[in-house]
Amino acid sequence: MISYSDLSIVLPAKNEEAGLSLILPLLMTECSGAEIIVVDDASTDNTAGIALGYGVRCVSHKYSKGNGAAIKTGIREATRKIVLFMDADGQHRPEDIPRLLAKLNDGFDMVVGARTRKSQAGAHRAMANGLYNRLASWMVEQRVDDLTSGFRIANLAKVKRFVYLLPNGFSYPTTLTMSFFRAGYSVAYEPIIAPERIGKSHIKILRDGTRFLLIIFKIGTLYSPLKLFLPISLSFFVTGFGYYMYTFISQHRFTNMSALLFITSVLIFLIGLISEQISMLNYKESESE
Structure with missing residues (x-):
């Protein structure tokens, strides 16, 4: 007590x-x-x-x-x-x-x-x-x-x-x-x-x-990077997919802008995954102090 x-x-x-x-x-x-x-x-x-x-x-x-x-x-x-x-x-x-x-x-x-x-x-x-x-x-x-x-x-x-x-x-x-x-x-x-x-x-x-x-x-x-990186990644993916559907229907082609948005989405997601692993190391260090 x-x-x-x-x-x-x-x-x-x-x-x-x-x-x-x-x-x-x-x-x-x-x-x-x-x-x-x-x-x-x-x-x-x-x-x-x-x-x-x-x-x-x-x-x-x-x-x-x-x-x-x-x-x-x-x-x-x-x-x-x-x-x-x-x-x-x-x-x-x-x-x-x-x-x-x-x-x-x-x-x-x-x-x-x-x-x-x-x-x-x-x-x-x-x-x-x-x-x-x-x-x-x-x-x-x-x-x-x-x-x-x-x-x-x-x-x-x-x-x-x-x-x-x-x-x-x-x-x-x-x-x-x-x-x-x-x-x-x-x-x-x-x-x-x-x-x-x-x-x-x-x-x-x-x-x-x-x-x-x-x-x-x-x-x-620092402690949960994907909480930030994942929504940003998804927003780029959804925007890229929406733009692709628009250009496919109107122009029947896949544009460079759609490719850029998809690539950006993947890169942000991968950065989030790496950050998540780094944050686990930081958590481990704080526990050992």
């Missing part, structure tokens, strides 16, 4: 003195015995001072590296067998941690706090998250309720297998979720309500939204 004494809590923080002032005393009360690590990503306010004032571990970056880099620092610094990630801006409530921990005790490898519709998020962000969830669900062939939630608890040893894949920006939840699914680990979701954040968000919708999509395709091609 996993308890708070087995838990390391990692909070990436950049200019989050207001949020930490609120969340740290609640964490220390709710999760007595847990290791709390604040990773200060070169804040210009008193983030580090607030953390040290409450007596928790504080690791400071010499310069700003990004939210994902702060998470990776926290992973390397964690000393307990279970790690919990949460934001330092007040969007993740310490009182939800027992429910995540209880579900992890049911035998899951990672439990993610899935934000409900009552959570404070703009309409554009909710629509984007819905698109990401559906796309990721198709890629990993499992239901993904909240791809981008940073509130999650997992087995530290298994998280460490994918540290080298995590980006330095805001896309680490996307990478970690899809990596766990494609590696065959058990992932569960626990509904949570995320209040409005304290302070200003560091996420840029257009820039980071594009990065999220690129991460989904990156991890998809």
Whole structure:
């Protein structure tokens, strides 16, 4: 049975003195015995001072590296067998941690706090998250309720297998979720309500939204390349066949364009097969670490 004494809590923080002032005393009360690590990503306010004032571990970056880099620092610094990630801006409530921990005790490898519709998020962000969830669900062939939630608890040893894949920006939840699914680990979701954040968000919708999509395709091609290559190959084949039927009926001949489309279809399929074999080698290496 996993308890708070087995838990390391990692909070990436950049200019989050207001949020930490609120969340740290609640964490220390709710999760007595847990290791709390604040990773200060070169804040210009008193983030580090607030953390040290409450007596928790504080690791400071010499310069700003990004939210994902702060998470990776926290992973390397964690000393307990279970790690919990949460934001330092007040969007993740310490009182939800027992429910995540209880579900992890049911035998899951990672439990993610899935934000409900009552959570404070703009309409554009909710629509984007819905698109990401559906796309990721198709890629990993499992239901993904909240791809981008940073509130999650997992087995530290298994998280460490994918540290080298995590980006330095805001896309680490996307990478970690899809990596766990494609590696065959058990992932569960626990509904949570995320209040409005304290302070200003560091996420840029257009820039980071594009990065999220690129991460989904990156991890998809890393663990299941045929999920991308096969539909593209089929689209070229169907287009080539349709064009061939048109030219055969109208001109009674097989054109160079039809041949090019058929050849392209075969080449893309073969590249997908090779990529699938390479991805199996990558999976084998991550398992042996």
